[in-house]
Amino acid sequence: MRSRNTLRIGALVFAGSLVLSGCLGAEQGGDGENQPVEIFGGITGTEEARLVEEAVAEIEEATGVDVQYQPSRDFTTIIRSRVRGGDAPDIALYPQPGLLLDMSSDITPLDDVDVGLDQVRETLIPGFLDSATKDGKVYGAPIDQAPKSLVWYPKKPFEQAGYQVPTTHQELLDLTERIKDDGETPWCIGIESGPDTGWPATDWLEDYVLRTAGPEAYDQWVNGELKFNSPEITEAAETVGEIMLTEGNVQGGGKAIVNTPFGESSERLFEDPPGCYLHRQASFITSFFPDKVQENLDEEAGVFVLPPVEDGYDGTPILGSGNFAALLNSENENAIKVMEYLISDKFGTPRYEAGGILSPHTTFDTSKYPDEVTQQIADQVNEADVFRFDGSDLMPAEVGTGSFWTGMVDWIGGRKDLDAVLSDIDESWPSS
Amino acid sequence: MLKAINALLAVLAGVGGGFALYLILNWLVERLPGRWEDRIKPYIFIGPAIVFVTIFLVYPALRTAYLSFFDDDGEEFVGLANYVDLLGESSFLNALFNNVLWLIVVPAGVVIAGLIVAVLADQLSTRGENTVKSFIFLPMAISFVGASTIWRFVYAFEPEGRPQIGLLNAVWTFFGGDPVAWIQNDSFRLNSFLLMVIMIWLQTGFAMVLLSAAIKNVPTETVEAARIDGASEIQIFFQVVVPQIWSTVVTVFVTVLILTLKIFDIIYVMTGGRFNTDVIGNRFITELINFGRDGRASAIVVMLLVAVIPVMIYQVRQFRQMEATR
Numbered sequence: 001m002r003s004r005n006t007l008r009i010g011a012l013v014f015a016g017s018l019v020l021s022g023c024l025g026a027e028q029g030g031d032g033e034n035q036p037v038e039i040f041g042g043i044t045g046t047e048e049a050r051l052v053e054e055a056v057a058e059i060e061e062a063t064g065v066d067v068q069y070q071p072s073r074d075f076t077t078i079i080r081s082r083v084r085g086g087d088a089p090d091i092a093l094y095p096q097p098g099l100l101l102d103m104s105s106d107i108t109p110l111d112d113v114d115v116g117l118d119q120v121r122e123t124l125i126p127g128f129l130d131s132a133t134k135d136g137k138v139y140g141a142p143i144d145q146a147p148k149s150l151v152w153y154p155k156k157p158f159e160q161a162g163y164q165v166p167t168t169h170q171e172l173l174d175l176t177e178r179i180k181d182d183g184e185t186p187w188c189i190g191i192e193s194g195p196d197t198g199w200p201a202t203d204w205l206e207d208y209v210l211r212t213a214g215p216e217a218y219d220q221w222v223n224g225e226l227k228f229n230s231p232e233i234t235e236a237a238e239t240v241g242e243i244m245l246t247e248g249n250v251q252g253g254g255k256a257i258v259n260t261p262f263g264e265s266s267e268r269l270f271e272d273p274p275g276c277y278l279h280r281q282a283s284f285i286t287s288f289f290p291d292k293v294q295e296n297l298d299e300e301a302g303v304f305v306l307p308p309v310e311d312g313y314d315g316t317p318i319l320g321s322g323n324f325a326a327l328l329n330s331e332n333e334n335a336i337k338v339m340e341y342l343i344s345d346k347f348g349t350p351r352y353e354a355g356g357i358l359s360p361h362t363t364f365d366t367s368k369y370p371d372e373v374t375q376q377i378a379d380q381v382n383e384a385d386v387f388r389f390d391g392s393d394l395m396p397a398e399v400g401t402g403s404f405w406t407g408m409v410d411w412i413g414g415r416k417d418l419d420a421v422l423s424d425i426d427e428s429w430p431s432s
Numbered sequence: 433m434l435k436a437i438n439a440l441l442a443v444l445a446g447v448g449g450g451f452a453l454y455l456i457l458n459w460l461v462e463r464l465p466g467r468w469e470d471r472i473k474p475y476i477f478i479g480p481a482i483v484f485v486t487i488f489l490v491y492p493a494l495r496t497a498y499l500s501f502f503d504d505d506g507e508e509f510v511g512l513a514n515y516v517d518l519l520g521e522s523s524f525l526n527a528l529f530n531n532v533l534w535l536i537v538v539p540a541g542v543v544i545a546g547l548i549v550a551v552l553a554d555q556l557s558t559r560g561e562n563t564v565k566s567f568i569f570l571p572m573a574i575s576f577v578g579a580s581t582i583w584r585f586v587y588a589f590e591p592e593g594r595p596q597i598g599l600l601n602a603v604w605t606f607f608g609g610d611p612v613a614w615i616q617n618d619s620f621r622l623n624s625f626l627l628m629v630i631m632i633w634l635q636t637g638f639a640m641v642l643l644s645a646a647i648k649n650v651p652t653e654t655v656e657a658a659r660i661d662g663a664s665e666i667q668i669f670f671q672v673v674v675p676q677i678w679s680t681v682v683t684v685f686v687t688v689l690i691l692t693l694k695i696f697d698i699i700y701v702m703t704g705g706r707f708n709t710d711v712i713g714n715r716f717i718t719e720l721i722n723f724g725r726d727g728r729a730s731a732i733v734v735m736l737l738v739a740v741i742p743v744m745i746y747q748v749r750q751f752r753q754m755e756a757t758r
Contacts, residue, residue: 077721102724195704252591255613259589397723409706413616 036066037335039342040082041093042075043323054350059341065334079103088328090335091342093143095323096393097131098400100140108330109137115327115340117141123345123361125381131389132324140324141343142360144351147320147381148282148390149207154269155302158277165302169211169309173242179277180248187243187250188276189257190265191412198405200262201412202392204244204280207306207319208236214313215386222391224429229422237411237418239309244412251275258413263288270300280306282321283377284356297355298372305380315385321393322360396430403428453480493737500730514731527710530624534695534711537625539688541632543681546639550647551669553640565644569637576634576697583630584702589613618708627709630698635691639684646677679754686747693740712736 043052049071056069070089072078076099079092083106094100100107110117120141121129132140153163161182166172179186191200209218213232220226221233245254252259266285268275270293279285286297293300308316325342329335341347345361352359355370358378366378381387392400403425411421457476461469503510518524549568553561571579588598592611596602601611615623650673658672674681696713703709705718712732720729 256591401722
């Protein structure tokens with residue numbers, strides 16, 4: 001008899017749970033005016049995601065729409081499968097415009113909806129929107145930016161030693177020599193980044209392609225029209241090699257560069273005595289600096305834009321990256337409203353106030369940035385003649401997140417010579 | 433909170449549903465006339481399992497094989513192009529070669545290390561044996577990713593002049609060597625072998641437990657008889673003990689072999705396939721996730737599957753023989 005009872009209770013629990021999960025599952029929904037908007041993005045990490053949510057709260061207040069931000073570390077993979085599976089979010093934040101354009105058939109061009117694109121075009125840093133434009137249509141707009149052409153130095157020891165901020169490439173090389181003559185290590189460079197190892201080195205090469213061959217050649221290179229083993233790119237790579245691989249410039253040489261995590265290499269600037277005096281990395285590197293430096297960023301850290309090369313492009317180009325917002329569901333009218341705010345120069349204040357990340361709009365009030373260092377970066381970016389998006393994010397994935405990374409690792413680690421590496425990368429470029 | 437409740441309810445509903453399904457089917461079958469009940473009943477119980485294996489294993493496998501003949505988006509038929517391309521790429525052949533090395537070295541290494549530990553521990557007191565075995569077995573509790581993270585510190589490299597935090601380099605420099613970037617050093621595939629050590633370290637405990645049990649099952653009469661006939665201990669081990677535990681050795685070898693065929697985690701964490709250490713498991717992930725090239729990724733999996741099948745058949749046969757002689 002007892003087992004019968006157990007059975008009955010079991011059946012009851014079972015039936016009850018079916019009903020309940022059915023009810024709980026139906027909690028979401030709503031349509032028309034109150035339709036919520038889902039934003040899906042790759043900006044993760046507790047602190048970062050919190051700031052995005054704060055920024056999203058700002059949108060909710062401004063537009064009166066219910067917005068949910070869904071972060072995922074595997075954004076690149078999941079966005080593809082979600083769209084293919086018919087479960088696309090309303091808005092997606094793409095860290096790579098290359099991927100965005102790759103999926104353009106699922107994205108509503110911003111020219112076709114009322115999101116104030118003309119206004120955005122005027123306030124954005126010139127050239128930024130080009131990275132998300134295909135066949136004359138704009139598929140996404142940036143919501144933030146991190147300039148990459150920056151060289152950081154430990155302010156106090158740098159000034160005590162009497163070093164001057166270089167304004168040309170030759171001065172940069174002279175400074176490097178002088179630091180070596182003083183018995184110190186000039187550069188800290190690290191390109192290790194787990195499965196993404198190599199990306200900081202691709203940034204170096206991109207920066208020098210812009211400086212030696214110029215923006216036009218850069219665009220051709222990124223589009224696959226200019227080969228990696230062309231004289232232009234080879235020359236840029238040799239310029240990078242001169243800094244990275246000259247004996248004594250970096251402690252431990254190429255093998256150590258390949259082995260050192262990029263964040264850790266930046267910390268060495270602030271050792272006592274300094275492990276090095278120069279470090280080239282994007283604005284977001286400040287979050288890797290030791291806590292005591294972050295608290296006093298203006299007093300501890302100095303920064304300058306990687307100087308132009310004498311015989312190269314006449315001007316100071318800025319290389320940068322950022323997240324692009326794209327509209328995947330234009331039927332949700334609230335999503336269009338949110339999009340309009342998201343890509344305007346009004347969005348994102350809580351994030352920018354935390355530092356390291358900048359607004360992509362030249363009209364953003366720079367006094368809202370938390371410290372002089374960030375304000376100084378913003379001014380320099382706004383003054384720059386040319387802005388170009390991180391090329392490896394625009395190249396086909398096989399190259400941009402594959403052979404370009406591994407090629408740089410093989411070259412810098414001394415496993416292959418430069419010519420072999422550049423030809424290998426050309427070979428891996430997809431044919432279609 | 434709501435999610436947790438939902439998950440709990442889903443589990444309850446799932447388990448309860450399965451239970452109810454069997455109850456109802458059983459009840460229905462019991463209504464049938466006697467002969468039919470006996471005929472149908474086995475299928476009622478094995479049926480759902482077969483359905484699930486078909487839906488979640490056979491169908492995806494066939495679908496993968498199908499996709500391997502299509503382009504990156506699975507839209508255009510390309511015939512054998514994916515296979516031809518892959519087998520023509522030096523980096524893929526290199527990964528294949530590494531896989532072969534792994535397949536030769538790791539299962540053999542695991543069996544030998546496990547055997548040595550099992551035999552030596554057998555000579556200790558019961559307490560000593562248990563302690564030693566527990567320590568050797570401990571790594572089995574660690575995931576591949578966890579183990580790789582630990583071993584990163586063993587092989588860590590810092591340039592000369594900075595403190596060496598890596599165990600191997602600390603020992604190496606203590607004896608006067610210059611710090612070596614072990615993981616980058618692929619002369620004679622040194623780095624690949626260093627990665628294999630991790631897997632051997634992880635799996636030795638498994639081999640030890642099975643082999644130790646087998647050794648204890650060897651009848652003492654056979655060993656004593658050999659001893660009376662004047663055999664040395666080494667002769668006894670290789671000519672009396674080993675033949676009697678051979679089927680266990682094979683089982684351990686094949687199990688580790690299949691595990692090694694699928695190796696991915698260690699490579700992914702330690703090198704990401706750089707420095708000539710790539711294997712096809714890692715290559716598959718790169719093609720699918722990073723490059724979004726479904727066709728090529730499917731082709732890699734199909735090749736892996738084809739390689740596993742003969743091993744599986746051998747293992748099933750071996751298992752049947754063991755059952756038959758029991």
